[in-house]
Amino acid sequence: MDRLRIELGPRSYPILIGPGLLGQAPLLAEAIAARDVLVVSNTTVAPLYLAKLERGLEGKRVAAAILPDGEQFKTLETLARVFDALVERRMNRDACVVALGGGVVGDMAGFAAACYQRGVDYVQVPTTLLAQVDSSVGGKTGVNHRLGKNLIGAFHQPRAVISDTDTLRTLDPRELRAGLAEVIKYGLIADEPFLAWLEANLDALLALDPSVLAHAIRRSCEVKAEIVAEDEREHGRRALLNLGHTFGHAIETATGYGEWLHGEAVGAGMFMAADLSRRLGWLAAADVERVRTLLARAGLPLEAPRIGAARALELMGMDKKVLAGRIRLVLLRGIGAGVVEGDYPAEALQATLAAHFEARA
């Protein structure tokens, strides 16, 4: 088992990575110290892993809130069900909320924990690659508004993250590929050698080779943790983690939540960010091709919906990363060298949006 410690002063916590962790009761009991536990999961994951987790929590008072599965349910209305479960079980401030599922479950469970009695503990048990490499580091929690993603939420760090890589065996291959988009992102923004390692090991990753998987998860968490530790509240460097996200949000919002997976939208968005970086003269055409090839090999869709450049820009304008009306974007000054930039010619952005969002002649 790999153990990684996220250093955040009094809010530091461990990430445990490896196969078979859900079967290790002592490990679970140590990570989830509370007597009262509410497990938040969804209708897909609960039948697969809830009983196993509950066996590991024997002797505690455990309840479960099983939510409908899907990004379209990441709402205040669904969140209210988690609060109902906490209140109806009379859980107090010493309770612990455990997120068993992917990023949506983690975001909602974490947000519920942040708000219940103004803050109780929570532990993440991510069961998707995306959640294992992304949601488990950074402390972001929240829900969507019908007009925009993640507009309502809180920063709330987990007490521990337990990433059982065996859970990826039941993951929809499409979800696995969406998770790989975020793994590739870490290479693109901060670690060229890791990107080269991914190019060399992509087939093994897709085949769920356990040791290759563990390394990819660990390195992804490390890169994210390094960036988050420098900038916990997202005022500066942390914005690098949003590579592809501003473009991706436009795709997700235009198509409605659920049609594109988040990681898929980010993948297509990273391709656009690379394209714009090339138009600015910051990235060689060969590097854009390198990005495109790796994303395509990972099985990720690169064709954005043809919603028009104007609509895409409008949707990007609602994005959280707007500062005083100006669209700051994460771009690449090279592979492994992400930068946050608001100072670029509007024409270059227009050209990228036209190339990707306009209907072709």
Place this chain on the structure above:
Amino acid sequence: MDRLRIELGPRSYPILIGPGLLGQAPLLAEAIAARDVLVVSNTTVAPLYLAKLERGLEGKRVAAAILPDGEQFKTLETLARVFDALVERRMNRDACVVALGGGVVGDMAGFAAACYQRGVDYVQVPTTLLAQVDSSVGGKTGVNHRLGKNLIGAFHQPRAVISDTDTLRTLDPRELRAGLAEVIKYGLIADEPFLAWLEANLDALLALDPSVLAHAIRRSCEVKAEIVAEDEREHGRRALLNLGHTFGHAIETATGYGEWLHGEAVGAGMFMAADLSRRLGWLAAADVERVRTLLARAGLPLEAPRIGAARALELMGMDKKVLAGRIRLVLLRGIGAGVVEGDYPAEALQATLAAHFEARA
């Protein structure tokens, strides 16, 4: 104008107290620095003060969310309307939420600000005595659950508090008296000389004498600020501020939100806490009478609803101040000497509950 600074390190903020502050545009513009402002108010307060506030914010982009008036609307559902207003106006992270109203408006506006985009600024313009002496210090925000008060919320400090004492002239006298309960509370838990001053000046307070009012608000905020500064996240001494609240929550929950005002329930609860303190031998019978007399002179109801001791205990058990199943209460070791205690004979609590909640023969 009085100016009090709440010292909380990087989250320190000023409280401005005095008559006519809402008419002072430069002061408002300084306290509310953001360009984009959402004023959250309710159907009672907005017609009285919204236009005045908006005149003071000329040149900014100002929108308003007007909520229904009453504790029964302090819910996630009402909160969603504030989020809708923020999103529909495309307010970004630099926006400021301004709470114009009483404690309910302040709690919801503050919670919305805490969660919108994971945290934007907010400024309080409290228009009730209760909000001016209580809600404006401490950073507690949140909404009720149908099974308990303030169960969902966040700690989020305002950037500034503007307490215009002229707004108390339009306040329902019953609301004024409810606010006085909290003012009396500060004397009881931490400041006997202040309690004596209140005894001497109660009639002037009830007559809204401006300078007496300003002193009462300022001293209340100071006492609360001293306690909060020591214990921002409510792990120890801050619990003193809950004098009367655990008993009071039982009253409020049993009767449904809205029948008893919060301050009224706290007033009756403080009388019960004094009664229990006497049964424990900590408070003289004459001191209990001193408490009763002052609360009665302030026009506060002291007769709890006759819901029975068992039901009252059950409702107290759901209260947030329960630690691992044990009911910790704020009691008095003397006037001006509040203590937080979980170690007392159950029989004494039972006797107090019987005296106050059981139907009389």
